[in-house]
Amino acid sequence: MIEMHDVWKVYPNGIEALRGVNITIDTGEFVYVVGPSGAGKSSFIKLMYREEKPTSGVVLINGVNVKRVRDWKIPHLRRKIGVVFQDYKLLPHMSAYDNVAFALEAVEVPTKQIQPRVEEALELVGLSDRMKALPSQLSGGEQQRVSIARAIVNNPGFIIADEPTGNLDPENSWDIMYLLEEINMRGTTVVMATHNKEIVNTMRQRVIAIEQGIVVRDEIGGEYGYED
Amino acid sequence: MKIDTIRRHFREAYRGIVKNSWMSFAAVGAVAVTLMIFGVFVIFAVNLGSITDEVGDNVSMNVVLKDEVTKEQATALTTKIKGLPNVNDARFISKDEGVDEVKKNLKDADFTRVLQKGENNFLPNLIKVTPKNVSVSKGVEQAVKGLEGIESVKNSNTAKELLDSVLLFKNIILVFGVGLAVLAAFLISNTIKLTIIARRREIEVQRLVGASNWFIRWPFFIEGGFIGFVGSVLPIGVLLLVYQGFVKMISGGSQNTNLLQMVGFADMAMYLTVSILGIGIFIGVFGSVLSIRRFLKI
Ligand SMILES: Nc1ncnc2c1ncn2[C@@H]1O[C@H](COP(=O)(O)OP(=O)(O)O)[C@@H](O)[C@H]1O
Ligand SMILES: [Mg+2]
Secondary structure: OEEEEEEEEEOOOOOEEEEEEEEEEOOOOEEEEEOOOOOOHHHHHHHHOOOOOOOEEEEEEOOEEOOOOOHHHHHHHHOOEEEEEOOOOOOOOOOHHHHHHHHHHHOOOOHHHHHHHHHHHHHHOOOHHHOOOOHHHOOHHHHHHHHHHHHHOOOOOEEEEEOOOOOOOHHHHHHHHHHHHHHHHOOOEEEEEOOOHHHHHHHOOEEEEEEOOEEEEEEOOOOOOOOO | OOHHHHHHHHHHHHHHHHHOHHHHHHHHHHHHHHHHHHHHHHHHHHHHHHHHHHHHHHOOEEEEEOOOOOHHHHHHHHHHHHHOOOEEEEEEEOHHHHHHHHHHHOOOHHHHHHOOOOOOOOOOOEEEEEEOOHHHHHHHHHHHHOOOOEEEEEEOHHHHHHHHHHHHHHHHHHHHHHHHHHHHHHHHHHHHHHHHHHOHHHHHHHHHHOOOHHHHHHHHHHHHHHHHHHHHHHHHHHHHHHHHHHHHHHHHOOOOOOOOOOOOHHHHHHHHHHHHHHHHHHHHHHHHHHHHHHHOOO
């Protein structure tokens, strides 16, 4: 569960990216975060995986106040959360397999367990036959699927995605959507910031709209609501 | 830490070194030069103890008595000198005893042949005076010169000069060595910085998936420590060889001027290996710490 109580995010340059956000996301939910660019969507997401601390207010992840978490315990918080970005953040010199294995190695998973888990994750995203390919040999959609495999391989309770389809054509975007939906069906909470009107309006999930740092709309089965 | 993880950290450290091989090479070189100089310093510092002991013995001065001084007067004079402040010992050495002493110390056949006891003995009567230590010997010399029946005082100044120059040398090496150690640490931190920059994407992903801070740092510590380690091996080897040569040369040379009683090879080998390895690895890890604190934002 993710909770925000009267959360403000003010950057050192004085910009108020979030202004008094109150939100609760239950375990197993699928949530779209929409809004014009500069509205504060990425800031909202960054607070969840503790990339940024709230300036005031409280962010709770499964009841844990992220602001109070000691620096050395942050890694353990992050293991509960898989993060996916618009630009994939894959390591260019490593194969799809190695990119996913890298995430398990980083959290000191025993070597014996690495191979079966990486293969399982890549199979889930439909890349069993492209394991040895370098990112440069994969399409954008495939690269994003590798990055999703990396995000889920450690079995986190949450997947947080910041415009994961932002660089993809409609067809690949839909593939990624179906994949995230499937991951959500398996019990993982998914929070996704997006500009993709078609997807939001078709999937009919919970929609949180942010404008100028304020939650202006929060409805189950909502629509995108912007003309862009 | 799991054995898999340890193996991985070493592999990553190795990868970092190979990737920046020229920079690593320069850093290893800087460490090697630093430790070479440090090693010379260690050799001096360890030997200095025994050198000063030797110098302490050689600081004694020979007080040459005038010819007309009788044996009784000489004995009285000896007692008097013994009573002076800062004098450890004073011993009367007659002409004839002098011949024995010279013959004992000197093996030069031509010279000892012309040296005989009795009528033809051209050596003077003298009193051998040992001051408490090197620093007071000048004062003792002045005091003795003021007494009656003294022809001259032959002070072995060379000992004190040697001691002074050894101390000066030691200080120069120390300052030089510290400067070089800083330079070496800086070079290492620079190599580590390059590795950190080359790995910034990997580090970003590691942070993202929840790698612990230590997991991220370890390879850089190992890389620095390893550069320090490799930089230690060469100076240890060279210094031990040179020292062994020295020990052989000095113990095999002339016996009488045994001013440098050098510390044995086995002891020195231990001092050098332990101190150079320790300092080398310390410089390496210190260099890593500098870079990790500045460039590794976790
Ligand atoms: N690190 C930062 N430092 C300063 N200002 C920032 C930073 N990140 C974002 N902002 C500002 O905060 C506001 C919200 O940005 P962001 O959360 O990225 O919005 P969105 O993802 O909806 O486009 C913008 O005005 C942006 O310029
Ligand atoms: Mg954004």
